[in-house]
Amino acid sequence: MSKNSEKPQGMGTFGGVFTPSVLTILGLVLFLRLGYVVGTVGLWQTLLIIGLASLVSVLTSISLAAVATNIEVKSGGVYYIISRTLGVAYGGAIGLVLFVALAVSVGFYCVGFAEGVTATFDITTPFAAQGIAAAAVLLMAVIAWFGSDLATRVQYVVMAFLVFSLISFGMGAWGHWDNSRLVAALGPNQGWIGFWPAFAIFFPAVTGFTQGVNMSGDLADPVRSIPRGTAYAVGLSILVYVVVAVLLAGAVPRGILTFDYGAMRNVAAFGPLIDAGIFAATLSSALASLMGAPRILQSLAKDKVFPFLAVFGVGHGPSDNPRNGILLGTLIALGTVALGNLNVIASVVAMFFVVTYGLLNYATYFEASGRSPSFRPALSWYDPRLSLVGGLVSLGVMLAINLTAGLVAIAVILAVYQYLQSTATESRWADGQRSYELQAVRDNLLAASARPEHARDWRPQILAFSNDEARRERLLRFAAWIEGHSGLTTVIRILEGKGRRARRELALAEKALERDLAAKGLTAFPLVVSATDLDVAVPVAVQSVGIGPTRINTVLLNWLDPAKRTEDPEQAKRFLGNLHASFLLGFNLVVFDAHEDDWERLTATRPAARTIDIWWSDNATGRLMLVLAYLMTRNTDWRGAPIRVITADAETDVDLRQAELEEELKSVRIAAEVIVLPIGDDRLEGLIGQSADSAIVFVPLGIREQEFTDWLGTPLANILPRLPIVALVMAAEEMDLSADPDQAEISD
CATH class of the missing domain: 1.20.1740.10 (Amino acid/polyamine transporter I)
Known part of the structure; x- marks a missing residue:
């Protein structure tokens, strides 16, 4: 017998609710x-x-x-x-x-x-x-x-x-x-x-x-x-x-x-x-x-x-x-x-x-x-x-x-x-x-949007591009680290195609991405986009993801697989072009390079024994790298890990430059060791030798003549194989690490 057919046989208002309630209320105490x-x-x-x-x-x-x-x-x-x-x-x-x-x-x-x-x-x-x-x-x-x-x-x-x-x-x-x-x-x-x-x-x-x-x-x-x-x-x-x-x-x-x-x-x-x-x-x-x-x-x-x-x-x-x-x-x-x-x-x-x-x-x-x-x-x-x-x-x-x-x-x-x-x-x-949480999100977003933007409110809002399932977990673990429990990450896949077949593939890819994130315990919002042209989809996506104060400010992706780069030069060209386009639109770039053997070595190392190196450049990129390194230490995976700020471009006395950097770090309240390498015939070799045993190295990224380089103009292909896990960073935003609360930022 169905549920609906059984219902009329139940008790009514008088016998089922009123009478037992009254008999209990008007009872012993009365x-x-x-x-x-x-x-x-x-x-x-x-x-x-x-x-x-x-x-x-x-x-x-x-x-x-x-x-x-x-x-x-x-x-x-x-x-x-x-x-x-x-x-x-x-x-x-x-x-x-x-x-x-x-x-x-x-x-x-x-x-x-x-x-x-x-x-x-x-x-x-x-x-x-x-x-x-x-x-x-x-x-x-x-x-x-x-x-x-x-x-x-x-x-x-x-x-x-x-x-x-x-x-x-x-x-x-x-x-x-x-x-x-x-x-x-x-x-x-x-x-x-x-x-x-x-x-x-x-x-x-x-x-x-x-x-x-x-x-x-x-x-x-x-x-x-x-x-x-x-x-x-x-x-x-x-x-x-x-x-x-x-x-x-x-x-x-x-x-x-x-x-x-x-x-x-x-x-x-x-x-x-x-x-x-x-x-x-x-x-x-x-x-x-x-x-x-x-x-x-x-x-x-x-x-x-x-x-x-x-x-x-x-x-x-x-x-x-x-x-x-x-x-x-x-x-x-x-x-x-x-x-x-x-x-x-x-x-x-x-x-x-x-x-x-x-x-x-x-x-x-x-x-x-x-x-x-x-x-x-x-x-x-x-x-x-x-x-x-x-x-x-x-x-x-x-x-x-x-x-x-x-x-x-x-x-x-x-x-x-x-x-x-x-x-x-x-x-x-x-x-x-969930309804309560969604309402709280709405109310808080509206409240945050009504207040003027200020540098002290900055936090990483990350859009992570990942079509490679094999490397996705490492990329999103890194995203969670640089969030420092303060930002949000959206992982996006872009499928090229059109018509009904593309829509079917989109639905399947969405479910597959959700399952992958859940199975690996990754905290990221999944997003799959179908587009007829990847080169059009990327700049549209980076400008569209997020809402109000949670719009993305940082693009994160894996370094292009060297084998694929050699086999398909056109793909490498598109990769560089899309990155450059995102940078020109005002988004910070972070490119993550982690080989499997380096990752296994990292996971086998206890947090306090891991070292975070920053190849310092005295500009917005250097300050962004410093903030991201600090946010990593908020995670249990990096609790107690020392940060080292390394520079080899001192134009003054080494001791004076070290004192200047230490004072700057003290003023922005980030604990880090300063290492100033003397300028030699090949300062890049000195940097590589200093960071060879580190857990992760933040390196400033440059783009010159359709080629990825470091900030000195050295092709990355000559650097990355000689380093452990690397995060290549290029800041499109000016980072104010002091963020004086009395200095309000007024928009036109």
Whole structure:
């Protein structure tokens, strides 16, 4: 049966979202702890607690509705939303936390049920409450074991008991109303718990609104049901809590509220209905949590976020009921029951849920901030700032409830996040991170373009030409080195051809280049261009690649293979011509020559034992070489490698020239050793002899009479075979290494 045909058989808004959410919100805290909160901190602070807790739930509900109406929420509920928005690492971290929170909630509600039973039947036997709570957990496990159908039928009966119990309380409280009691209950009861401890006790009351979304995989139309059902449940619950708090303050003496958790029963028109409401609401809340928690765990397992959870991905029956998750949730709930103290459990549950809500709000803000055209929630009035406020309020509440526990919770989330960041394989779904990053790129590019260009902002933006797959890896490793983690590299292939065949070859070449970069772990943007004429394509490409302040400024390519140069003189001529044309267009040139044996020797040498030589020329090219050599030392492959600036063109005293160069290097803050060779009959021989054992040599490039030369006019064919790895450099830009920030560059 297809997915579409199964959907109509799912639950609707009332039965699948509204009812389980209301039954969880209007549960244990309403009947057994709201009176205690009113009695200890007073009505005004109680209303403030209700308002602040409701603010978290309302803002989170809005975030939930925005995401739920933008994507199809599948099994996993809140975990599914966060993982498909912030990615697998955040999703996995919050999925685990939320599963534990819901499993603990099962024990929390069952302990509340046990308290109601022992109070109703005056049971004082030691450990009776824990035994009753444990039996209730096991009963809920049996119902959950047989799937959601039975639970859905039961919840309507529970809803009826809840309505009748509230009517009974309202009628009785009105009959006991006394204005003097209301006035006496307005302020805090000195000597008792403060605002935030009371808030921690109350907060689990508002956590039930996620019960519907946790069952998202069982809903017929989650996109419609989740936002509507959640909004109705939260709105009605806020109203009920406010009304009940006011009635308790005016109908029950302050002393009774403080000491008697069963105060609602004492003033109700028919007390047994309150007992029935407590029993029904606590058990239904426990059941909803035990139904939701295993489905989150199942979704985590099916997504293969944690390999060790694979056993929990197995489902049973037509509804894919996660029975293994139910067993684990039951064990956690039984462990919670063993704690016994309901107030302690409430604080733990509050911390778990507030972390979840904070991340849910942040996930929605993150998705909206990406401004992706695909983010089109049905809530036309939605504003991302609502989610941001929701996230900040959640964070503040978490730290205010218990600073230590809050910091521990954040640390746990970050630890799981870092674990998944380092172990997770490629994501199997699309999340919102790329949209957010693309939006950040857009905003930053616009901001950078609006500011005047300055020499201190210069960084290498490289266009690397590479049609030779065998030498591409060495070229791009070198590109990454001279980027120094500050620039960008685009690797380009130019295919000559036209027509359909050229388009087919272009598509294949693009995929092949992407695969090659990924397989070798190379950080470069791939680009394949089809052109009818290489000589036309090169100058167009160098002028076109990049956008705004990221347009390229440096052309990088491998030195022409000597064998090909001999076999095809025309190719060598085109090579030189295209390089020269790029230089005349204002682009720096870097030509890389690395033979395989030199490369192997380099890779076998530890970084600190490698030496970078610069054959100095006192011009823009020399300064560019100095910057590129410095950027290389920012990489771990060259960390600690010494830089040597070598010159043999001193027209003055050797010691004086060395002092001048050392002072210049000091002024530009680049550490390098200066070597000044005395002028002899053949200074080139002196330079070659000095650099023969270096790891890499930067040599100024010249072009004279249709021939590549060094800066002295010596043909490179006479130099390169006698040197190790060489980077030939010709600067088209004037490099200002001092880059005084007070000297702004003003364009005409």
